Amino acid sequence: MIISNQILENSEKICLIKNTNYKSKITKFDGKIIECDSFPSPIGTICKIECNDGNFVTGEIIGFRENKNLIAVHDQNANLVSGSLVEALNTSNNIDVGEDILGRVIDAFGKPIDEIKKKLSLNEIWPLNGRQVNPMQKKTISEPLDVGIRAINSLFTVGQGQRLGIIAGSGVGKSILLGMMT
Structure with missing residues (x-):
């Protein structure tokens, strides 16, 4: 049983590390977004992009349009030209x-x-x-949390581990309220 778990864990790592060698060339670049010939990679894939001076920069696939991949470049000062090589590095999130x-x-x-x-x-x-955590398997909230404001403690009790949303218009004191809480 322990060995099978280790094999499954290692196979997951191998699938993530596996180099698929998807490559393409830049067909269009507007200064921020690269358009290149499509290769099968999901949104979020990190790509290595060859610059005109021989250096490399990275980018991330952010979408697809008419059989083209759209890639946001991480370095806005990159010296990129049409025909530069684009290679997928990491296809997992x-x-x-x-x-x-x-x-x-x-x-x-x-x-x-x-x-x-x-x-x-x-x-x-x-x-x-x-x-993802099944909400039915989360620990129940049973301990009250003293937030340091008596009105909230008595009328709107907050539990330890509870998420709390503070929603209001601008200029009504959300930051002041958070500053008052201990």
């Missing part, structure tokens, strides 16, 4: 995580940008959109 990432400062791609030189040991794959 997952990120590697682990204990080493706690307390670190990372960029949008999960790369450390703080001054700590320690290499990250990331041993788990997590979906960027989070994992």
Whole structure:
């Protein structure tokens, strides 16, 4: 049983790492959005794009139009020309995580940008959109939370772990109310 679980976990990682080598060429570029010949990749796929000077930049597939992929370039100063090579790097919406990432400062791609030189040991794959949790399996909220405002504590009791929405028009004191809460 333990071995079968390990095989399933490893096969999931292999499927995510598998290099499919989807490549294309830029057909149109308006300064922000690249249009290239279509290759089978979902929205959110990270692509490597060759610049005119031989360097590479990254972009993300944001849509499709008339058998073309639309890619938003992450570096607006990229020196891109028609015919430049586009290659799909990552077709999954997952990120590697682990204990080493706690307390670190990372960029949008999960790369450390703080001054700590320690290499990250990331041993788990997590979906960027989070994992769905069955609401019926969540822990019940039974402990009241003292928010520091007697009117809320008595008339609108808040429980520990409860989500709370504060919705009001502009200029009516939402930020002041949050500042009053402890």
